[in-house]
Amino acid sequence: MMFIFAVFFILPLCFVVIVSFWDYNEYEMIPSFTTRGYYESFEGCLTKLPELCTMLATYVKTVKLCLIVWLFTFLIGFTVAYFLAFHVRSKTWQIALSLLCTIPFWTSNVIRMIAWIPLLGRNGLVNNGLIDLGITQQPVEWLLYSEFSICLALVHLFTFFMIVPIFNSMMRIDRRLLEAAYDAGASDWQTLWNIIIPLCKPGIVIGSIFVITIVMGDFITIGVMGGQQVAAAGKIIETRLNALQFPAAAANAVMLLGITFLIIVMLNRLVDIRKEL
Amino acid sequence: MIKKKISRRNLFKAGAGVALGSGMITGFPAVHAGEEKVLRYLGTAVNQADAISKKLFDDTGIKIEYISATTDDVTKRVITQPNSFDILDTEYFSLKKLVPSGNILGLDAKKIKEFDNITPIFTKGELPSGKKIGDQGTAPKKVMFLEAADSTTFAKEPTQWVTLIPTVYNADTLGIRPDLIKRPITSWAELLNPEFKGKASILNIPSIGIMDAAMVVEAIGKYKYPDKGNMTKEEIDMTMAVMTEAKKSGQFRAFWKDFNESVNLMSSGETVIQSMWSPAVTKVRSMGIACTFQPLKEGYRSWASGFCVSKATTGPKLDIAYEFVNWFLSGFAGAYLNRQGYYSAVLPTAKAAMEPYEWAYWMDGKPAEKDIKAPDGTLLEKAGAVRDGGSYDDRMGNVACWNAVMDENDYMVRKWNEFIAA
Structure with a gap:
């Protein structure tokens, strides 16, 4: 286990860090120490103040998207998990309904992306519906290729990663606790707030880690749903890679890794997952 | 070393014996297996048509293994894994990255049968009629020739050593509704x-x-x-x-x-x-x-692509690569590309392989005499239509x-x- 971890994770990661300090030209990497990959990435960050430079603006946007998506996946995921765990009594139904939640994963990423156009597009279903109902005269443009559509697609995709760990935590809650709370005269909200949520914390944190790490590194969904017009940390890395600027891409990857790692450490501060499990 | 050689020779003998044996059983001559002509063809999917590889096999017995990737990934692969392909289908502008890396072999123009018939757009930057065309950007003539077979610098004047044998090009512009x-x-x-x-x-x-x-x-x-x-x-x-x-x-x-x-x-x-x-x-x-x-x-923004050969391709494999390039310029493939709305690098052979009414529509900008069909037979334009741009x-x-x-x-x-x- 440790061996696999070392060979397939630690070693490549070390390479990425090493390469991020190399120099490069149009067609090859030059193994000499330089911080060019880093300082060129932050070009203009001081001179352009108070305006944000590319790197800061990109990260602000990425983190913002990440928070919105996290909030919605959490709210929806928690509600669905609550329903599955406490309102659906039979095991069979619980399994059947959980499987339904995997439907978004049945089609390929590409097909799913393309399918949004007929729905949200200028001549799409939603716009036609709105016009027919007389709510708007002109098609609504921000439905597609906007931050709204990015969040919609990401929430649609990743809510499942919230549902599973939260549902798992909920199923471990001793039902007698809930009955005791009821007998002691607690309202439904009090039970939710004082018993269920604290006991679900590990599930919530695990789900959050899934969602945050995926969204922070995503560039395909953001690219397609944002019409390639919305910056993302992952997108910068991709553009650099495609221009054969491997060290610069590696430097950006190291930064992204660092920031994502920081977020996870902070989450861990809130809940000690290892202890709770 | 000597010992190794001997053992390898023994191995060959044994292999030949097995091949001969199997040949006797199945009735196929055993030599065929040893002569199978295979080329690994790396490129974007644009030119990788099954119709072309099938016709190639019928004509020459060369088998093509297509490796398709996006434009950027093709370049990445040439830089990082030059041994993973024989023939490379790429654009001229990529050469500025590929040639200095030393992974591309200079091709001998004398071994390309139709080389003198390649349209002067590539060699001189002008139309067959002699009209000069725009050369801003990475125009093919700037990166087409090397100073020597193993050189990594571009020659200013035409030489015998060619970086990339052109196959297809086009003039791009805005599409509108x-x-x-x-x-x-x-x-x-x-x-x-x-x-x-x-x-x-x-x-x-x-x-x-x-x-x-x-x-x-x-x-x-x-x-x-x-x-x-x-x-x-x-x-x-x-x-x-x-x-x-x-x-x-x-x-x-x-x-x-x-x-x-x-x-x-x-x-x-x-x-x-x-x-x-x-x-x-x-x-x-x-x-x-x-x-x-x-x-x-x-005016238009133009692009052109063609074939390079990997530096790792040598000996009989290199001969097969030349044979493939020569076949590609001999007409069938050129006509196929012309019918898709691109242009073939060698126009006379493509013309010979097309119907006169097709040539008139695609190349002369004349109204179509008959319905114009794509290479796969789907209807593209009804009779009477004129090509955009002429x-x-x-x-x-x-x-x-x-x-x-x-x-x-x-x-x-x-x-x-x-x-x-x-």
């Missing part, structure tokens, strides 16, 4: 016309997108570049500033990167004017939606610039990221 625009479009400037706010698009591939942006900047009369294909840092800043301003005001609906994305944007009416590739326009049209590959007064001379003769990798490429890519983030 005439049914939604309802007025004539004649200039690249229209891409930034506020009339099409939220309905325009460009490519999100920096090497190509920057050239489209430059065409627009010149068309709106803001600046005249000494060389669009090799901008200074200031010129890059200025070009990106114009595009950034347009982006911030909501001019662009989306950027596209993939052929199918451009088709979707156009056919769904999300965009009405955008930079586009010829087969994408054809595809939109074959869906029954009006789409024009609009000729513009400032004849070969009208289209290729109006090329203004070529897809490019600039000296300031690194800076440009960073600015492009800034543009996307703006």
Whole structure:
């Protein structure tokens, strides 16, 4: 286990860090120490103040998207998990309904992306519906290729990663606790707030880690749903890679890794997952 | 060493014995297995047609193993894994990265049968009629020849050593939806016309997108570049500033990167004017939606691709590679490409393999005498239609610039990221 971890994770990661300090030209990497990959990435960050430079603006946007998506996946995921765990009594139904939640994963990423156009597009279903109902005269443009559509697609995709760990935590809650709370005269909200949520914390944190790490590194969904017009940390890395600027891409990857790692450490501060499990 | 040689020879003998044995049983001559001619062909999927590889096998017995990847991934693979392919199908602008890496073999022009028939667009930068065409950007003649077979520097004048044998090229321009625009479009400037706010698009591939942006900047009369294909840092800043301003005001609906994305944007009416590739326009049209590959007064942005051979390809394999390249230029493939709306590098052989009415439509810009069909038999145009932009001379003769990798490429890519983030 440790061996696999070392060979397939630690070693490549070390390479990425090493390469991020190399120099490069149009067609090859030059193994000499330089911080060019880093300082060129932050070009203009001081001179352009108070305006944000590319790197800061990109990260602000990425983190913002990440928070919105996290909030919605959490709210929806928690509600669905609550329903599955406490309102659906039979095991069979619980399994059947959980499987339904995997439907978004049945089609390929590409097909799913393309399918949004007929729905949200200028001549799409939603716009036609709105016009027919007389709510708007002109098609609504921000439905597609906007931050709204990015969040919609990401929430649609990743809510499942919230549902599973939260549902798992909920199923471990001793039902007698809930009955005791009821007998002691607690309202439904009090039970939710004082018993269920604290006991679900590990599930919530695990789900959050899934969602945050995926969204922070995503560039395909953001690219397609944002019409390639919305910056993302992952997108910068991709553009650099495609221009054969491997060290610069590696430097950006190291930064992204660092920031994502920081977020996870902070989450861990809130809940000690290892202890709770 | 000696011992090793002997053992290898023994192994060969044993192998031959087995092959002979199996040959006797099945009735096939055993030598065939040893002579199987296989080439690994790396490229974008554009030219990798089954019809071509099938015909090639029938004519020459060469088997093609297609390895397809995106333009960027092809380049990456040549740099990092030069042993993983024999034949490379790539664009001229990539050569600025590929040749200095030393992974490309200079080809001997004397071994290319039709070399003298290759259109002078490549060798001299002019039409067969002698008219000079635009050479801003990475025009083929700048990177076509090497100083020696194993050189990594480009020769200024034609030499015997060729980096890339051209196969296909075209002149690109804006695609429009005439049914939604309802007025004539004649200039690249229209891409930034506020009339099409939220309905325009460009490519999100920096090497190509920057050239489209430059065409627009010149068309709106803001600046005249000494060389669009090799901008200074200031010129890059200025070009990106114009595009950034347009982006911030909501001019662009989306950027596209993939052929199918451009088709979707156009056919769904999300965009009405955008930079586009010829087969994408054809595809939109074959869906029954009006789409024009609009000729513009400032001219076309051109591109060209062809075959390189990996440095790792030697001996008999190299002979097969030459045989393949010679076959590709001998007519069938050229006619196939012409029928898709591209142009073949060797025109006389392609002409011989096409019907006169096809040649008249695709190359001479004449109204189609009969229905025009794609290579796979689907109907492209009804009789009477005229090709957008007209004849070969009208289209290729109006090329203004070529897809490019600039000296300031690194800076440009960073600015492009800034543009996307703006």
